[in-house]
Amino acid sequence: MLAALAVGPLVRLAVARYAVPPGCVDRAGCAGCGAPLGLDRPLPALGPAARCPDCRRRIGAPPGVVEAALLTALVVVALVDGSVGERAALAWWLVWAVPLALVDAAVHRLPDRLSYPAAAGTWVLLGLTALAGAGPTPWLRATEAGVGLALGFAATTLLLGRRGFGLGDAKLALSVGTLLGWYGWPVLLAGLVLTFALSALVALLLLAARRARWSSHLPFGPFLITATTLTLTLLTHT
Structure with missing residues (x-):
């Protein structure tokens, strides 16, 4: 506290x-x-x-x-179950994820000054964890997952414009993919599925309450952060 x-x-x-x-x-x-x-x-x-x-x-x-x-x-x-290094990486990411979620919810913006430190610190701390005994395999997988997810999100921006994800979402995906990828591809997949499920559920509830239109664009960052946190809590808890 x-x-x-x-x-x-x-x-x-x-x-x-x-x-x-x-x-x-x-x-x-x-x-x-x-x-x-x-x-x-x-x-x-x-x-x-x-x-x-x-x-x-x-x-x-x-x-x-x-x-x-x-x-x-x-x-x-x-x-969340894990070593000291894994917990440190998660704590680092959460400290940056909280303001990212609140800023995105308020103004649909994910500032680089928050997204980049979140990704860099998470990657470095997991790298140190790999050197401390976890081995290179989970860190290489985490790196691949982070870069791959970020590029995938960015590709939708280039191909679909405003109908795709924003570049801010892609930069946030870099840290999300790194963190989830460390724990395995199934965990990464579960996190993504939960993200889209949560966003769809909230969109439908807002439509039902007549608080939004089909053309409304919800900020995606809070859903990505919430789903990542829930996935790690449910799938890797002690």
């Missing part, structure tokens, strides 16, 4: 900075009064209250959401 609370301000800062429409500059201050946003003023703006200390306007993710997501991430790391 203390670890989640310690990382919380950093995650909230990332969400507040990057939850802006594509093409806009990163947010540097409160949208209401312009008060600067930074770690030198962590509370209440970057705490669970998520309020500007000057005008009390909400900043970034809703109150308590980041903290709840990080606590859930700690539970996932505890439940």
